[in-house]
Amino acid sequence: MTIERRRSEWIVEALALRLNQHRDEPATLAQRLYTPLRGWIQQGELTAGEALPSSRRLARALGIGRNTVLTAMERLAAEGFVVARQGAGLSVADLGPLPVAPAPRAAMVEAPPLSGRGQRLLDFCATLSGGHRAFAPGVPALDLFPRERWQRLLRRHQQRSPTDWFDYRSQGGLPALKSALCDYLRLSRSVRCHPEQILITQGAQQGFELITRLLADAGDTAWIEEPGYGGAQACFAMAGLAMQPIPVDAAGIDPEQAAGPPPRLIYVTPSHQYPLGVTLSLNRRLALLKTAERHRAWLIEDDYDSEFRYTSAPLASLQGLAEGAPVIYVGTFSKVLYPGLRLGYLVLPEPLVEVFRRASARLHREGQYVVQAALAEFIEAGHFARHVARMKSAYRQRQAWLRQALAPAVAQGLELSSGHAGMHLVARLASLEQEQRLVDTGHAAEVALSPLSRYYLGPGRPGLVLGYAGSDEGEIARAGGWLSRAWLDLRSR
Ligand SMILES: Cc1ncc(COP(=O)(O)O)c(C=O)c1O
Incomplete structure (x- = not known):
């Protein structure tokens, strides 16, 4: 196989991989073809004079329309990244000496410090600990x-x-x-x-x-x-x-x-x-x-x-x-x-x-x-x-599922808020240490928990804010069951 042929194979395969990896991107197919090609040319990965595979071949190999390939190529040509080859097809244009390849982002920028105001804002940006969102407070039933x-x-x-x-x-x-x-x-x-x-x-x-x-x-x-x-x-x-x-x-x-x-x-x-x-x-x-x-x-x-x-x-x-x-x-x-x-x-x-x-x-x-x-x-x-009325009965039901899942712990003294309204319950805990232990073990079990103490500006009281509106029966049973067991386990230590 000639070098030219091997390079051409590489371009086709690399493009196929990119298209596959970025399947869910909102960009058009033509944009998703254009962007990596331009990147490779700018970074010197494709060098001046190198031939690009023909539009027909690309379309066939990538399983996309030829017009899509032509749209991407026309844009590259209009911006000067590729030029028509003598004979047929396109080749990479001579862009002159390329700028030194940029260093990885994190190393390149030493970010100027945040303003004092920006620093203070970070105190209010604490989010759930990631992972499973069964208990995310304030999230409605998106599924309904x-x-x-x-x-x-x-x-x-x-x-x-x-x-x-x-x-x-x-x-x-x-x-x-x-x-x-x-x-x-x-x-x-x-x-x-x-x-x-x-x-x-x-x-x-x-x-x-x-x-x-x-x-x-x-x-x-x-x-x-x-x-x-x-x-x-x-x-x-x-x-x-x-x-x-x-x-x-x-x-x-x-x-x-x-x-x-x-x-x-x-x-x-x-x-x-x-x-x-x-x-x-x-x-x-x-x-x-x-x-x-x-x-x-x-x-x-x-x-x-x-x-x-x-x-x-x-x-x-x-x-x-x-x-x-x-x-x-x-x-x-x-x-x-x-x-x-x-x-x-x-x-x-x-x-x-x-x-x-x-x-x-x-x-x-x-x-x-x-x-x-x-x-x-x-x-x-x-x-x-009608939607509000439906959600009201769905949330009442979801709260009942959560109470059911937590029943073993409640029977042993876990205290829950009245739940007469809203989309979450509050569970009171014995100490901030217990709160932290539950949040940490929840993290490992992919059950994200929202500690009550974080809602205080002054010294916080221990507890958990347990959103239930956004989760279905299975999620509530799984996360609620886990929490009940984890609380019982901690209490008996
Ligand atoms: C107490 C409270 N107010 C207001 C909001 C709603 O804010 P937004 O309309 O900005 O989503 C929330 C959402 O979590 C909330 O918990």
């Missing part, structure tokens, strides 16, 4: 989402979309979605609002960001629940706010327990405290409203999973309790639909509406109007209410 119906709606609205949805927008979201949401919130959450007060965001997290940036300055104080939600706390930390943790008891946070400078922001999860799961009592709600008014602070009501209540009707929102109260209601579709949707909303008091709309358009830009239109129809046609 009505994908086909949703895809149909998306397709229809994509086809119908007016050209101005492709433009920069600054309406605070699609009016049809704001009005569908407004009806839903008034009816099911007793929120006082009209559609203009709603600002569509890319999830609750973006809502917290906007609130923090617009309503507090560095050095201001934010009251937070202890333990509490790291997502909101990350925003407060990034804005340089001083966080004042207020302990949560069986009736929620108690504003009477707060000490120190007056707050600018007060963040609460009144329907279902995250992560402990208690509901803020009416007395505390009223006290909190009074406290906020006295300090001229803003109350941030994060109503992230209030739809899922199993033993009683959902409580009215804090926002709906008093006319003109300084409350910003934050909602999300991450729990009721799916987190990757990245849609949430704020219900803003009148004086903030215009400022927030303009700031959101400036800082984050608006978009996803096709998705918003599909969602508006999903709500208006009743699919949303």
Whole structure:
């Protein structure tokens, strides 16, 4: 075999391997052919003058269309990487002396240090310990989402979309979605609002960001629940706010327990405290409203999973309790639909509406109007209410499976939260050492566990936050069974 022939074989085989390895890449076939060829030419793997296999041969050997090969080759030719050979076919162009091959990435860049703010953010970026995600808190039942119906709606609205949805927008979201949401919130959450007060965001997290940036300055104080939600706390930390943790008891946070400078922001999860799961009592709600008014602070009501209540009707929102109260209601579709949707909303008091709309358009830009239109129809046609009702009974069932799997440990004293609402249970543990041992052994058994102590800013109490909504019966039985055995084993030592 001639050298030329051997090189040509190598190119075909190497391309076949690449195509096979990167089967799931979203790029087109032509791009997946173009990218390695260009890389080999740039790195000097293929040298000037070398002949490339003919498009016919490549197409046959790789089992792809000849037009696909031609598209890739035309791009390489247009960019000057290959040239037409005398006779027929293409060969590698002479690119002149090649730059010295780059060193491996990690060795090449000595990264400049993170900002102090960036360093602080890392404290809030702890995730589950990887592996099996049976207990991931806050993940809804992705397996039960009505994908086909949703895809149909998306397709229809994509086809119908007016050209101005492709433009920069600054309406605070699609009016049809704001009005569908407004009806839903008034009816099911007793929120006082009209559609203009709603600002569509890319999830609750973006809502917290906007609130923090617009309503507090560095050095201001934010009251937070202890333990509490790291997502909101990350925003407060990034804005340089001083966080004042207020302990949560069986009736929620108690504003009477707060000490120190007056707050600018007060963040609460009144329907279902995250992560402990208690509901803020009416007395505390009223006290909190009074406290906020006295300090001229803003109350941030994060109503992230209030739809899922199993033993009683959902409580009215804090926002709906008093006319003109300084409350910003934050909602999300991450729990009721799916987190990757990245849609949430704020219900803003009148004086903030215009400022927030303009700031959101400036800082984050608006978009996803096709998705918003599909969602508006999903709500208006009743699919949303039906999905929530279905998920409520699915989660009740999933919680029952988890309780069943943990029953042997519970019989021996493992303490679980009431589970009257929400998508997770909290298991109390005897010590931080026990918590750490379970997290470590869980890691080895591919059962990722979320330690409760990590949800505290101050000294943490030991426990586990056990999400059950996102896992099916088999996963819950496996992970729950493992946890039960592991806890019994640790206890008997
Ligand atoms: C307490 C709480 N609030 C809000 C959210 C939702 O955030 P987003 O809408 O950004 O997904 C979560 C998600 O985990 C949460 O646990």
